Amino acid sequence: MSNPERQTYVPDQLSAGAFPVMIDTAVIASGQKLSRGAVLGQVTASGEYVLSKAAATDGSEAPAAVLDQFTDTTSGAQVAPIRLTGEVLASQLTLGEGFTLAQAKAALRSLCLFVR
Template structure:
Protein backbone atom coordinates (compact mmCIF):
# COMPACT_ATOMS: atom_id res chain seq x y z
CA UNK A 1 0.00 0.00 0.00
CA UNK A 2 1.38 3.41 -0.88
CA UNK A 3 0.36 6.55 0.87
CA UNK A 4 0.27 9.76 -1.09
CA UNK A 5 0.48 13.07 0.69
CA UNK A 6 -0.40 16.13 -1.28
CA UNK A 7 0.61 19.58 -0.20
CA UNK A 8 -2.12 22.11 -0.67
CA UNK A 9 -0.39 25.08 -2.18
CA UNK A 10 -3.36 26.35 -4.08
CA UNK A 11 -6.26 27.15 -1.76
CA UNK A 12 -8.57 27.42 -4.76
CA UNK A 13 -8.55 23.60 -4.97
CA UNK A 14 -9.54 23.20 -1.32
CA UNK A 15 -13.29 22.90 -0.83
CA UNK A 16 -14.72 25.80 1.13
CA UNK A 17 -11.55 27.89 0.89
CA UNK A 18 -11.17 30.84 -1.40
CA UNK A 19 -7.91 32.71 -1.73
CA UNK A 20 -7.57 36.15 -3.19
CA UNK A 21 -4.64 38.48 -3.44
CA UNK A 22 -5.26 41.89 -1.92
CA UNK A 23 -3.62 44.63 -3.93
CA UNK A 24 -4.14 48.03 -2.27
CA UNK A 25 -4.74 50.96 -4.59
CA UNK A 26 -3.14 53.34 -2.10
CA UNK A 27 -5.92 55.93 -2.36
CA UNK A 28 -6.04 56.44 1.40
CA UNK A 29 -2.86 58.22 2.48
CA UNK A 30 -3.14 58.91 6.20
CA UNK A 31 -5.01 58.61 9.46
CA UNK A 32 -7.21 61.68 9.26
CA UNK A 33 -10.77 60.50 9.93
CA UNK A 34 -12.64 59.28 6.89
CA UNK A 35 -16.21 60.53 6.78
CA UNK A 36 -18.43 59.01 4.12
CA UNK A 37 -21.88 59.65 2.77
CA UNK A 38 -24.12 58.38 0.00
CA UNK A 39 -24.91 60.80 -2.82
CA UNK A 40 -26.57 60.72 -6.22
CA UNK A 41 -24.11 60.53 -9.09
CA UNK A 42 -25.58 62.26 -12.16
CA UNK A 43 -26.33 60.08 -15.19
CA UNK A 44 -23.92 59.80 -18.09
CA UNK A 45 -20.73 59.04 -16.16
CA UNK A 46 -18.54 56.01 -15.60
CA UNK A 47 -16.06 57.04 -12.92
CA UNK A 48 -13.22 55.23 -11.14
CA UNK A 49 -12.58 55.00 -7.41
CA UNK A 50 -10.86 58.21 -6.33
CA UNK A 51 -12.59 60.55 -8.81
CA UNK A 52 -12.77 64.14 -7.55
CA UNK A 53 -16.42 65.20 -7.57
CA UNK A 54 -18.32 68.46 -7.46
CA UNK A 55 -22.01 69.02 -6.78
CA UNK A 56 -24.44 70.53 -9.28
CA UNK A 57 -26.06 73.41 -7.41
CA UNK A 58 -29.50 73.15 -9.06
CA UNK A 59 -29.98 69.40 -8.53
CA UNK A 60 -27.67 68.41 -5.67
CA UNK A 61 -26.30 65.59 -7.85
CA UNK A 62 -22.58 64.93 -8.05
CA UNK A 63 -20.38 64.68 -11.12
CA UNK A 64 -16.70 64.70 -12.01
CA UNK A 65 -15.47 68.18 -11.14
CA UNK A 66 -14.23 70.00 -14.24
CA UNK A 67 -12.64 73.45 -14.12
CA UNK A 68 -14.78 74.88 -16.96
CA UNK A 69 -18.13 73.81 -15.48
CA UNK A 70 -20.50 76.61 -14.50
CA UNK A 71 -23.15 74.59 -12.66
CA UNK A 72 -21.40 74.52 -9.28
CA UNK A 73 -19.58 71.24 -9.91
CA UNK A 74 -16.40 73.13 -10.82
CA UNK A 75 -15.66 73.31 -7.08
CA UNK A 76 -14.34 69.94 -5.85
CA UNK A 77 -16.23 68.71 -2.82
CA UNK A 78 -15.80 64.94 -2.44
CA UNK A 79 -13.88 61.87 -3.55
CA UNK A 80 -15.60 58.78 -4.93
CA UNK A 81 -15.26 55.71 -2.68
CA UNK A 82 -15.69 53.04 -5.39
CA UNK A 83 -15.87 53.01 -9.16
CA UNK A 84 -19.43 53.68 -10.34
CA UNK A 85 -21.07 53.27 -13.73
CA UNK A 86 -23.92 55.76 -14.02
CA UNK A 87 -24.02 55.85 -17.81
CA UNK A 88 -27.64 54.67 -17.94
CA UNK A 89 -29.07 56.81 -15.15
CA UNK A 90 -28.56 58.52 -11.84
CA UNK A 91 -26.88 56.15 -9.38
CA UNK A 92 -26.30 56.19 -5.65
CA UNK A 93 -22.62 56.26 -4.77
CA UNK A 94 -20.42 56.45 -1.70
CA UNK A 95 -18.17 59.46 -1.30
CA UNK A 96 -15.47 60.53 1.11
CA UNK A 97 -16.24 63.91 2.67
CA UNK A 98 -13.01 64.05 4.68
CA UNK A 99 -9.68 62.25 4.74
CA UNK A 100 -6.11 62.14 3.49
CA UNK A 101 -5.65 60.89 -0.07
CA UNK A 102 -2.72 60.01 -2.29
CA UNK A 103 -2.65 62.67 -5.01
CA UNK A 104 -1.29 60.05 -7.44
CA UNK A 105 -4.37 57.89 -6.94
CA UNK A 106 -7.13 60.46 -7.50
CA UNK A 107 -8.72 61.21 -10.86
CA UNK A 108 -9.24 64.82 -11.89
CA UNK A 109 -11.73 66.21 -14.39
CA UNK A 110 -10.71 68.36 -17.36
CA UNK A 111 -8.73 71.43 -16.36
CA UNK A 112 -8.17 70.29 -12.79
CA UNK A 113 -4.94 69.13 -11.17
CA UNK A 114 -3.48 68.74 -7.72
CA UNK A 115 -2.56 72.41 -7.63
CA UNK A 116 -5.96 73.65 -8.83
CA UNK A 117 -7.97 71.56 -6.35
CA UNK A 118 -5.76 71.24 -3.29
CA UNK A 119 -6.93 74.44 -1.54
CA UNK A 120 -10.66 73.90 -2.21
CA UNK A 121 -10.43 70.32 -0.96
CA UNK A 122 -8.38 71.37 2.08
CA UNK A 123 -11.16 73.73 3.13
CA UNK A 124 -13.44 70.64 3.22
CA UNK A 125 -10.88 68.66 5.24
CA UNK A 126 -9.88 66.57 2.24
CA UNK A 127 -6.11 66.55 2.08
CA UNK A 128 -4.11 65.56 -1.01
CA UNK A 129 -0.72 64.22 -0.05
CA UNK A 130 2.28 63.47 -2.18
CA UNK A 131 3.76 60.02 -2.06
CA UNK A 132 6.87 58.36 -3.35
CA UNK A 133 6.29 55.19 -5.29
CA UNK A 134 8.50 52.21 -4.40
CA UNK A 135 9.91 52.28 -7.93
CA UNK A 136 10.43 56.08 -7.95
CA UNK A 137 14.15 56.76 -7.46
CA UNK A 138 13.66 60.44 -6.56
Protein backbone atom coordinates (compact mmCIF):
# COMPACT_ATOMS: atom_id res chain seq x y z
CA MET A 1 0.00 0.00 0.00
CA SER A 2 1.44 3.35 -0.98
CA ASN A 3 1.60 6.38 1.23
CA PRO A 4 -0.32 9.32 -0.21
CA GLU A 5 1.63 12.54 -0.45
CA ARG A 6 0.11 15.44 1.43
CA GLN A 7 0.35 18.95 0.16
CA THR A 8 -0.77 22.12 1.84
CA TYR A 9 -2.51 24.87 -0.07
CA VAL A 10 -1.62 28.34 1.17
CA PRO A 11 -4.10 30.87 -0.21
CA ASP A 12 -3.14 34.33 -1.36
CA GLN A 13 -2.53 36.21 1.86
CA LEU A 14 -2.93 39.71 0.41
CA SER A 15 -6.52 39.23 -0.72
CA ALA A 16 -9.18 39.59 1.95
CA GLY A 17 -12.52 39.07 0.22
CA ALA A 18 -14.58 38.62 -2.89
CA PHE A 19 -14.58 42.19 -4.22
CA PRO A 20 -13.31 42.09 -7.82
CA VAL A 21 -9.55 42.53 -8.11
CA MET A 22 -8.33 44.72 -10.96
CA ILE A 23 -4.62 44.36 -11.65
CA ASP A 24 -2.58 46.50 -14.02
CA THR A 25 1.12 47.03 -14.52
CA ALA A 26 3.06 50.14 -13.62
CA VAL A 27 6.62 51.40 -13.61
CA ILE A 28 8.11 51.27 -10.12
CA ALA A 29 10.75 53.99 -9.68
CA SER A 30 14.37 52.99 -9.17
CA GLY A 31 16.13 52.82 -5.82
CA GLN A 32 13.53 50.83 -3.85
CA LYS A 33 12.98 47.36 -2.43
CA LEU A 34 9.24 47.04 -1.95
CA SER A 35 7.37 44.10 -0.51
CA ARG A 36 4.08 42.79 -1.79
CA GLY A 37 1.37 44.92 -0.21
CA ALA A 38 3.30 48.20 -0.34
CA VAL A 39 0.95 51.18 -0.59
CA LEU A 40 2.09 53.16 -3.62
CA GLY A 41 1.72 56.74 -4.76
CA GLN A 42 2.30 58.02 -8.28
CA VAL A 43 4.90 60.72 -8.94
CA THR A 44 3.12 63.33 -11.08
CA ALA A 45 6.14 64.39 -13.15
CA SER A 46 7.31 60.89 -14.16
CA GLY A 47 4.21 58.73 -13.77
CA GLU A 48 6.32 56.22 -11.83
CA TYR A 49 5.18 54.69 -8.56
CA VAL A 50 6.97 54.88 -5.21
CA LEU A 51 6.11 53.97 -1.63
CA SER A 52 3.58 56.63 -0.68
CA LYS A 53 4.84 58.91 2.12
CA ALA A 54 2.63 61.49 3.81
CA ALA A 55 5.24 64.29 3.63
CA ALA A 56 5.94 63.89 -0.11
CA THR A 57 5.08 66.84 -2.36
CA ASP A 58 5.50 65.21 -5.78
CA GLY A 59 2.04 63.65 -6.06
CA SER A 60 3.05 60.37 -4.44
CA GLU A 61 1.66 61.51 -1.08
CA ALA A 62 -1.76 60.29 -2.26
CA PRO A 63 -2.04 56.49 -2.14
CA ALA A 64 -2.97 55.21 -5.60
CA ALA A 65 -2.43 51.44 -5.66
CA VAL A 66 -1.11 48.39 -3.80
CA LEU A 67 1.93 46.52 -5.11
CA ASP A 68 1.07 42.93 -6.01
CA GLN A 69 4.55 41.35 -5.88
CA PHE A 70 7.95 41.96 -4.29
CA THR A 71 9.89 44.36 -6.49
CA ASP A 72 13.58 45.28 -6.27
CA THR A 73 14.42 48.38 -8.30
CA THR A 74 17.85 49.07 -6.81
CA SER A 75 19.39 48.54 -10.25
CA GLY A 76 16.75 50.50 -12.16
CA ALA A 77 13.04 51.09 -12.63
CA GLN A 78 10.93 48.00 -13.33
CA VAL A 79 7.43 47.17 -14.47
CA ALA A 80 5.41 45.34 -11.81
CA PRO A 81 1.78 44.37 -11.18
CA ILE A 82 -0.31 46.70 -9.01
CA ARG A 83 -3.78 46.30 -7.56
CA LEU A 84 -6.21 49.02 -8.48
CA THR A 85 -9.27 47.50 -6.80
CA GLY A 86 -10.05 44.70 -4.37
CA GLU A 87 -9.99 43.80 -0.70
CA VAL A 88 -6.64 43.51 1.06
CA LEU A 89 -5.55 42.44 4.52
CA ALA A 90 -4.35 45.29 6.71
CA SER A 91 -1.68 43.04 8.21
CA GLN A 92 -0.08 42.59 4.77
CA LEU A 93 0.23 46.29 3.88
CA THR A 94 3.49 48.23 4.02
CA LEU A 95 2.85 51.88 4.80
CA GLY A 96 5.19 54.73 4.01
CA GLU A 97 6.53 57.14 6.59
CA GLY A 98 3.87 59.36 8.15
CA PHE A 99 0.86 57.17 7.32
CA THR A 100 -1.31 55.41 9.86
CA LEU A 101 -3.41 52.43 8.90
CA ALA A 102 -6.57 54.53 9.37
CA GLN A 103 -5.27 57.20 6.97
CA ALA A 104 -4.27 54.65 4.34
CA LYS A 105 -7.58 52.83 4.72
CA ALA A 106 -9.54 56.06 4.14
CA ALA A 107 -7.43 57.06 1.13
CA LEU A 108 -7.64 53.64 -0.51
CA ARG A 109 -11.39 53.31 0.06
CA SER A 110 -12.15 55.97 -2.55
CA LEU A 111 -10.19 53.86 -5.08
CA CYS A 112 -12.28 50.73 -4.34
CA LEU A 113 -9.33 49.23 -2.47
CA PHE A 114 -10.87 48.04 0.78
CA VAL A 115 -8.64 47.28 3.76
CA ARG A 116 -9.91 44.56 6.11
